Amino acid sequence: MLSKDFDTATGLTIPSTQWYQSLAAAGLQNPDVYGPARHWLQVEGSFTKALQKKCRSGVQVDVIREGFAEPSDEEARRLSIPRRQKAWIREVQLCGDGQPWVLARTIIPVSCLEGRGRRLLNLGNKPLGAYLFSSPDWARGPLETGLCQTELAHQPQLARRSLFHCGQSALMVCEFLLPALYQPDHPL
Numbered sequence: 001m002l003s004k005d006f007d008t009a010t011g012l013t014i015p016s017t018q019w020y021q022s023l024a025a026a027g028l029q030n031p032d033v034y035g036p037a038r039h040w041l042q043v044e045g046s047f048t049k050a051l052q053k054k055c056r057s058g059v060q061v062d063v064i065r066e067g068f069a070e071p072s073d074e075e076a077r078r079l080s081i082p083r084r085q086k087a088w089i090r091e092v093q094l095c096g097d098g099q100p101w102v103l104a105r106t107i108i109p110v111s112c113l114e115g116r117g118r119r120l121l122n123l124g125n126k127p128l129g130a131y132l133f134s135s136p137d138w139a140r141g142p143l144e145t146g147l148c149q150t151e152l153a154h155q156p157q158l159a160r161r162s163l164f165h166c167g168q169s170a171l172m173v174c175e176f177l178l179p180a181l182y183q184p185d186h187p188l
Contacts, residue, residue, distance in 0.1 A: 012093070014103050014176055017146040017159050019074075026145035033145055037158050037182040041145055046129035047102070047175055048094065054181075055096045061125045066090040071107045079163070079172055081109050088113060088121060090128070101181040103156060104128075104174065111169040120171075128173065138164045148176065 020026040023041055027033045033041060043050045051059045068086045070076075076083050087109045094102040106128055108120050119131060132138045146159030156176035163170040 012100060012103055012178065013150075013155060014091070014105055014174075015148040015150040015155055017148045017174075017176070019078075019144050019146045019161065021142070021144055023143075023145045026147055030147050033147075033158060035182075037177055040177050040182055041158060041160050042143065044143075046127075046133045048127040048129045049133075051094060051096050051101060051181075057097050059127070060095045060098075061127050062093045062095060063125060064091045064093055075107050075172060079107060079109055079170055081111075086110070090123070092128075094127075096181070099180055101178055103176040103178065105176075106171060106173050108171040109169060112166060112171045117166065117169075132164050132173075137166045139166075140164050141170070146174070146176075154179065 018029075020029070023033055023038070040047075040050075048059055048061075066089065069089045070084055071079065071081070071087050071089065073083055076085065079087075081087065087107050090104075090106045090108070092104050092106075093100050094104060108117075113120060116135075116137065120128075123131065132140075141163040143160050143162050146161060148156045148159055150157065156178055159174060159176040161172060161174040163172055
């Protein structure tokens with residue numbers, strides 16, 4: 001489970017999420033994963049590039065919060081790092097055509113921040129994927145599908161995450177899909 005507040009002017013939050021190793025496993029619990037969001041849950045390359053193809057005017061990355069903090073117990077287990085070990089945590093909102101489409105949370109253990117990895121501390125409003133997918137050092141692991149526990153229609157209902165490996169180290173990228181992304185007529 002992941003439960004973190006996402007303090008933005010829009011009131012969007014990252015909800016508690018149950019993670020499944022595959023789309024099919026999540027689909028056994030909630031068939032919505034096979035609906036309009038399916039494409040976004042399965043994007044293989046850069047998520048930001050896929051969003052740019054959907055845009056008329058462009059994708060904007062708004063950093064909500066970043067800094068050293070403790071990952072959740074579940075995140076630490078998934079990354080195989082000790083509980084209570086601080087990591088660089090970056091939370092952003094990806095907006096397309098001026099509207100929030102995705103909330104993202106990245107957990108970067110200290111071991112990933114050595115050498116060229118120090119660049120991850122200074123991304124600013126640049127998309128993380130631009131760095132990860134342009135570097136031969138990083139390889140993406142399998143996508144996991146998340147079912148979010150929220151009762152609010154404008155909050156994320158579905159999510160995806162994956163680990164990116166660089167040698168023996170790994171970082172985690174979690175993307176929480178807002179209904180406005182995959183339901184074009186969805187009012188926010």
